[in-house]
Amino acid sequence: MIRSPYQIGHRVKVLSNGKTALVVGTPEHYSETSNLLRIKYESSTRYEHMIESQVEMLPIEEQYPSLGGTYTGDKNNG
Numbered sequence: 001m002i003r004s005p006y007q008i009g010h011r012v013k014v015l016s017n018g019k020t021a022l023v024v025g026t027p028e029h030y031s032e033t034s035n036l037l038r039i040k041y042e043s044s045t046r047y048e049h050m051i052e053s054q055v056e057m058l059p060i061e062e063q064y065p066s067l068g069g070t071y072t073g074d075k076n077n078g
Helices: none
Strands: 011-014 019-022 028-031 034-041 047-051 055-057
Touching: 011 034
Parallel strands: none
Antiparallel strands: 011 019, 011 055, 019 034, 028 034, 034 047
């Protein structure tokens, strides 16, 4: 399995639809060159598995404070 830069809690952008999601599972082996990520879309109950190349990590300032960022969530997100 290749080493993944993604951790549980990272915020990512899904390239196919432009939506923001949260990594909610540890990377799983998919093939010799890629891993699967379990993600949950923000403001949704939808979960999916995505190949790492289908997502892009958001900049550090848009990550949660526990991962070095300053994002605290939407005020209207509940």
